[in-house]
Amino acid sequence: MGTVTTDDGTTIFYKDWGPRDGRPVVFHHGWPLSADDWDNQMLFFLAHGYRVIAHDRRGHGRSSQTATGHDMDTYAADVIALTDALDLRDATHVGHSTGGGEVARYVARAKPGRVAKAVLVGAVPPVMVKSESNPGGLPIEIFDGFRTALVANRAQFYIDVPSGPFYGFNRPGAQVSQGLIDNWWRQGMMGAANAHYECIKAFSETDFTEDLKQIDVPVLVCHGTDDQIVPYDDSAPLTVKLLKNGTLKSYEGFPHGMLSTHPDVLNPDILAFLES
Numbered sequence: 001m002g003t004v005t006t007d008d009g010t011t012i013f014y015k016d017w018g019p020r021d022g023r024p025v026v027f028h029h030g031w032p033l034s035a036d037d038w039d040n041q042m043l044f045f046l047a048h049g050y051r052v053i054a055h056d057r058r059g060h061g062r063s064s065q066t067a068t069g070h071d072m073d074t075y076a077a078d079v080i081a082l083t084d085a086l087d088l089r090d091a092t093h094v095g096h097s098t099g100g101g102e103v104a105r106y107v108a109r110a111k112p113g114r115v116a117k118a119v120l121v122g123a124v125p126p127v128m129v130k131s132e133s134n135p136g137g138l139p140i141e142i143f144d145g146f147r148t149a150l151v152a153n154r155a156q157f158y159i160d161v162p163s164g165p166f167y168g169f170n171r172p173g174a175q176v177s178q179g180l181i182d183n184w185w186r187q188g189m190m191g192a193a194n195a196h197y198e199c200i201k202a203f204s205e206t207d208f209t210e211d212l213k214q215i216d217v218p219v220l221v222c223h224g225t226d227d228q229i230v231p232y233d234d235s236a237p238l239t240v241k242l243l244k245n246g247t248l249k250s251y252e253g254f255p256h257g258m259l260s261t262h263p264d265v266l267n268p269d270i271l272a273f274l275e276s
Helices: 035-047 072-086 098-109 140-163 178-190 193-205 209-214 236-242 263-275
Strands: 002-005 011-017 024-028 051-055 091-096 115-121 219-224 246-251
Touching: 002 072, 011 035, 011 072, 024 035, 024 072, 024 098, 035 051, 035 178, 035 263, 051 072, 072 098, 091 098, 098 115, 098 193, 098 209, 115 263, 140 178, 140 193, 209 236, 219 236, 219 263, 236 246, 246 263
Parallel strands: 024 051, 024 091, 091 115, 115 219, 219 246
Antiparallel strands: 002 011, 011 051
C-alpha cells in the first residue's frame, strides 16, 4: 500500500499487490466507496498471477478530502498520475459504476502503451441523466433526491442504498448479506461528504460519448439486466455501439452490485477476457 501526490497536492491512496513483472490490473471503485470494494477481485486475480492495483478516488476512502477536483477530468488526471508513478504498461483497467466512467475518460486519454484492455461493469457511460439527446435517461430529480438524502442524513442514506437497490436486496427472495451492507456503509462513511455530494453530478451528468468513440483497445461491457442504479437499457447497449472494439455481456436478473453478489460468475468471465 502506498500513496501518490498529484500536481495539486492531493494524496491518492492505493494498494499494489503481486509480482512487479505481473500483468497489471487496475480497479476503479464506484460511488461512494473505496479500493476495499475490490477485495474479492483483487484476491482472485492475485491468485492467477496478476499484479493488482486499486486506489481510493480523491475525497473517498483514505485519499485526501479535497475541496476541489470532484469531476471526471480531475479523476482521470489522478489516474494518470498514479499510472505514471507506477509506470504501468499494458494494463487492464476495470471500472464499476462511477469507476467505469473514470476508466472511459482515462483510457481515452492514456499515453500509448499504458492500456491493453478495459472492462466496464454496471458502468455509468454513455450518460445517465435524461435530456433531449438522452431521452431514456433518469430524470434529474432522482439525482437531486440523492443529494437531498445525503445532506439530510448521510449515515442513514448509506444504509438505505445497499440495503435496497444497490445489491437488489429489495427484490423478493433476495439473499440479504448484512456484511455487504455494513461494509458499504463503512466505506462510504470513510469519505468526505462534500466529495460524495459533488460526485453525484460527476457520475450522472458527465457525457462519455466522445471518450468511448476514441477508445481503441478491446473493452468488455458487463451489465446486470436488473440494475436499479444504472438501468441497463440506457447504458451498456449504447456504450457498446460507441466503442470500436466492444463486447457486451449481459447478466439476466443481476443487480448493480453484482461483483459482490455474484463474484463466482463475474470473476471468471473477466479473467477469460483478460486471457483471450
